[in-house]
Amino acid sequence: MEYQYQRDIYGETLVKLGLLNKNIVVLDADLSGSTKTCLFAKAFPERFFNFGVAEQNMMAAAAGLASCGKLVFVSTFAVFASGRAWDQVRNSISYNNFNVKIVATHAGLTVGPDGSSHQALEDIALMRVLPRMNIIVPCDGPQTAEAINAVVAVNGPCYVRLGRSKVPTIEGKGEFVLGEAQILAEGNQVTVITCGVLVNEAISAVKNLKAKGISARLINMHTIRPLDEEAVIKAAKETKFIVVCEEHSTIGGLASAVDQVVAQNFPVKVMRLGINARFGQSGEPAELLKEYNLTSLDIEKTVISGIS
Amino acid sequence: MKNNPLSIQELTAKAKIIRRSIIQMLAESGSGHPGGSLSAADLVTALYFNVLRQDPADLSSPDRDRFHMSKGHACPLWYAVLAERGYFDKKELLNLRKFGSLLQGHPDRRTPGVESASGSLGQGLSVGLGMSLAAKVDKRSYRVYVLIGDGESQEGNIWEAAMACAHYSCDNLCAILDYNGCQIDGRCADVMGLEPVAAKWSAFGWNVIEIDGHSMEQILNAYKQAENFKGKPTMIIAHTIKGKGVSFMEGVVGFHGKAPTPEEAKKALEELA
Numbered sequence: 001m002e003y004q005y006q007r008d009i010y011g012e013t014l015v016k017l018g019l020l021n022k023n024i025v026v027l028d029a030d031l032s033g034s035t036k037t038c039l040f041a042k043a044f045p046e047r048f049f050n051f052g053v054a055e056q057n058m059m060a061a062a063a064g065l066a067s068c069g070k071l072v073f074v075s076t077f078a079v080f081a082s083g084r085a086w087d088q089v090r091n092s093i094s095y096n097n098f099n100v101k102i103v104a105t106h107a108g109l110t111v112g113p114d115g116s117s118h119q120a121l122e123d124i125a126l127m128r129v130l131p132r133m134n135i136i137v138p139c140d141g142p143q144t145a146e147a148i149n150a151v152v153a154v155n156g157p158c159y160v161r162l163g164r165s166k167v168p169t170i171e172g173k174g175e176f177v178l179g180e181a182q183i184l185a186e187g188n189q190v191t192v193i194t195c196g197v198l199v200n201e202a203i204s205a206v207k208n209l210k211a212k213g214i215s216a217r218l219i220n221m222h223t224i225r226p227l228d229e230e231a232v233i234k235a236a237k238e239t240k241f242i243v244v245c246e247e248h249s250t251i252g253g254l255a256s257a258v259d260q261v262v263a264q265n266f267p268v269k270v271m272r273l274g275i276n277a278r279f280g281q282s283g284e285p286a287e288l289l290k291e292y293n294l295t296s297l298d299i300e301k302t303v304i305s306g307i308s
Numbered sequence: 309m310k311n312n313p314l315s316i317q318e319l320t321a322k323a324k325i326i327r328r329s330i331i332q333m334l335a336e337s338g339s340g341h342p343g344g345s346l347s348a349a350d351l352v353t354a355l356y357f358n359v360l361r362q363d364p365a366d367l368s369s370p371d372r373d374r375f376h377m378s379k380g381h382a383c384p385l386w387y388a389v390l391a392e393r394g395y396f397d398k399k400e401l402l403n404l405r406k407f408g409s410l411l412q413g414h415p416d417r418r419t420p421g422v423e424s425a426s427g428s429l430g431q432g433l434s435v436g437l438g439m440s441l442a443a444k445v446d447k448r449s450y451r452v453y454v455l456i457g458d459g460e461s462q463e464g465n466i467w468e469a470a471m472a473c474a475h476y477s478c479d480n481l482c483a484i485l486d487y488n489g490c491q492i493d494g495r496c497a498d499v500m501g502l503e504p505v506a507a508k509w510s511a512f513g514w515n516v517i518e519i520d521g522h523s524m525e526q527i528l529n530a531y532k533q534a535e536n537f538k539g540k541p542t543m544i545i546a547h548t549i550k551g552k553g554v555s556f557m558e559g560v561v562g563f564h565g566k567a568p569t570p571e572e573a574k575k576a577l578e579e580l581a
Contacts, residue, residue, distance in 0.1 A: 025441075025442075025445060046445065047445055049441060049476070051468075051472060052471070052472070052475075054468035054471070054472065056430075056431075056434070056464070056465045056468060057434045057437070057465060057468035057469050057472055058434075059434075060431040060432075060434030060435050060437075060438070060465065060469070061434045061435065061437045061438035061441065061469070061472070062438060063424060063431075063434075063435050063438060064376075064424065064434065064435035064436060064437060064438020064439040064440075064441070064442070065438040065439070065441055065442045065445075066438070067374075067423050067424050067435070067438070067439060067442075068370070068374075068438070068439055068442035068443070068446070069370065069442070070442050070445065087428055087431075088431055088434070088465070090428075091425060091426075091427065091428040091431060092424065092425070092431050092434075092435060095425050096417055096424055096425050097417075098424075
């Protein structure tokens with residue numbers, strides 16, 4: 001199994017795009033070495049601006065650049081992109097409907113040892129409440145490249161959520177289409193809906209469940225907005241219940257998005273695996289996923305408890 | 309793109325028309341911010357009639373100069389000036405703050421001539437910075453003007469932008485501080501002191517010009533100096549009077565965000581006749 005850093009792929013994709021599209025500018029806030037926008041900075045120094053440790057200024061300046069027709073990529077850690085500069089994202093980017101692509105790295109618990117201050121567990125919720133904001137959570141390296149290419153084609157604000165740690169490449173998931181769920185396994189007793197780094201955990205869980213005679217459908221919901229409502233409704237109708245797992249608060253993220261659709265269209269039980277009213281903490285990614293009940297075993301147990 | 313510059317007398321007369329419009333709009337809407345609209349009226353009038361290279365009939369020209377009103381609550385002033393310069397019909401002014409209006413309570417891109425929304429204070433200088441950087445990337449010679457408030461300068465975002473504009477040597481950017489000394493809760497000096505303002509902007513690496521923000525001569529000179537100054541962004545600190553032009557509003561904190569009653573409006577319009 002191949003393992004890649006999503007942010008490496010992001011940086012490399014930006015450079016490729018930068019060669020083709022001279023209109024792209026990239027902004028970062030003193031984290032270009034971590035977010036990998038440093039690759040674009042090296043290739044196109046005249047189109048890269050470092051804002052220092054000043055995320056609010058960076059987001060509002062991104063709006064100014066976009067108002068002049070630039071296609072702006074702006075990167076920092078997810079916790080700062082979504083939380084620290086939220087008002088700037090709301091009023092200067094989203095409200096103006098400007099063509100700004102926020103690519104936030106180091107999201108979720110799997111940031112690891114840096115601990116709670118750096119573990120964005122609320123960013124999807126903060127972006128979901130903003131009108132016009134598209135939200136994408138790629139699950140691996142290749143999907144990161146696909147997502148970055150896809151947001152270039154969208155005329156409007158986008159939020160792309162990437163992790164810090166290396167993630168395994170998920171084979172056979174098919175082509176990425178914005179807003180179209182990927183069915184990774186067919187099943188009729190339960191549907192597991194997930195995104196990002198937890199897709200790999202869910203794949204193991206679904207395999208183990210199959211060995212135990214449980215037929216689980218698995219959806220990689222890489223686009224949280226616009227949500228593939230049809231896939232959710234179909235899952236509700238064709239399988240008995242839904243388990244949503246995400247590396248995010250159980251409030252406001254993918255589970256909430258799924259809940260809304262299910263409750264309005266075809267109410268079935270929706271069980272949530274996520275971070276339940278807790279902050280993160282230091283530790284290795286694997287230790288943290290275990291502590292917060294986000295491993296394949298937790299998914300398996302939840303499905304089994306839901307069936308019985 | 310080129311304006312036919314007005315004389316000092318003509319500009320002064322225009323500013324009076326603008327002030328009348330502000331009073332009429334606010335009296336009609338029943339809410340809004342007269343104090344900071346009137347204090348910056350001379351600054352924005354001079355900018356739009358004699359400085360800004362913008363053609364109301366061609367607002368998509370990439371070479372147009374940019375203006376952004378970061379102190380968005382003073383938008384009655386912006387709207388009045390835009391209407392007077394022909395960006396939209398002056399009749400629209402009486403729809404200020406009404407449902408479905410082109411003229412929202414705070415600036416919005418649905419208004420012709422408004423490049424970016426504002427209203428949440430402290431963000432506009434950063435927006436101007438982005439416009440200035442875009443000119444550098446695209447090798448265009450347009451200039452960027454941003455009006456900020458004094459109360460607004462208490463926002464940390466302003467100083468993040470101040471640092472960055474100097475770092476990137478944005479000499480195509482000119483900020484104007486409408487220094488009327490008042491904010492909603494009282495005198496700036498009492499609420500959260502700003503002084504020494506000029507020294508702060510100098511220390512942040514800006515070319516600083518201090519003027520009487522009601523002297524058309526000084527205003528035009530300052531814009532000229534800013535355009536000619538190379539290597540640094542320019543901050544024009546314009547000493548102004550809140551509510552300028554209406555005797556009972558001048559220096560009165562209470563008129564920051566309170567529209568005139570019909571009687572007050574009548575009296576104000578008599579003074580501005």
